Amino acid sequence: MEDPKFFRAFLNGVSRNVLLGEKDITPQYLKDELFNDQSITVEELTQHFQNCARILKKSAFENWEIPQLEKAIVKLSFSDMQQKTILRFWRAQRVKVHDALRSRSRWNNSLKKFSWRIDVKTKTKNSKENLNDPIAIIEMAIGKEVPQADDGQDEVSVLRFEMDRNQLAEILVQIKTIENQITSMQ
Numbered sequence: 001m002e003d004p005k006f007f008r009a010f011l012n013g014v015s016r017n018v019l020l021g022e023k024d025i026t027p028q029y030l031k032d033e034l035f036n037d038q039s040i041t042v043e044e045l046t047q048h049f050q051n052c053a054r055i056l057k058k059s060a061f062e063n064w065e066i067p068q069l070e071k072a073i074v075k076l077s078f079s080d081m082q083q084k085t086i087l088r089f090w091r092a093q094r095v096k097v098h099d100a101l102r103s104r105s106r107w108n109n110s111l112k113k114f115s116w117r118i119d120v121k122t123k124t125k126n127s128k129e130n131l132n133d134p135i136a137i138i139e140m141a142i143g144k145e146v147p148q149a150d151d152g153q154d155e156v157s158v159l160r161f162e163m164d165r166n167q168l169a170e171i172l173v174q175i176k177t178i179e180n181q182i183t184s185m186q
Contacts, residue, residue: 004085011089014052060097113141136163
């Protein structure tokens with residue numbers, strides 16, 4: 001457990017089990033894959049696994065910055081090398097872990113894709129209307145963050161609509177009002 005390379009791989013396994021939900025990564029699996037030729041027992045590895053799991057869970061769920069994590073691990077029974085490795089691991093994996101936890105905690109649909117373009121309808125020889133007004137064509141893909149279908153594909157609904165200049169101006173006023181309310185709450 002004092003080799004930084006093996007300890008980092010161990011932390012990766014703990015993180016994948018505890019934070020990303022890969023339950024097939026157990027202390028026994030990590031012993032077989034990482035520490036097979038070393039004299040560490042499964043019981044000792046399980047103890048290290050639980051200690052690392054506790055600190056990673058707490059730091060992930062509270063979205064700790066590096067200084068907060070550093071304060072917490074100094075109080076625990078990690079060696080200097082292990083503390084440095086945990087900090088390097090967290091610095092590299094914090095955003096990935098946070099994003100994974102956020103996506104696992106979302107039950108409702110979310111915006112997956114947003115695209116828009118401006119079109120101008122032109123007058124044709126058969127049309128008597130003046131159609132040279134620009135319109136915004138908007139497309140939004142809305143779906144679950146976590147795959148729900150049996151085939152592993154996300155269920156995505158596509159919403160397409162058009163807006164003229166006046167409708168777009170109304171939407172922009174509403175967005176500005178929402179922005180001002182959020183700013184006033186901070």
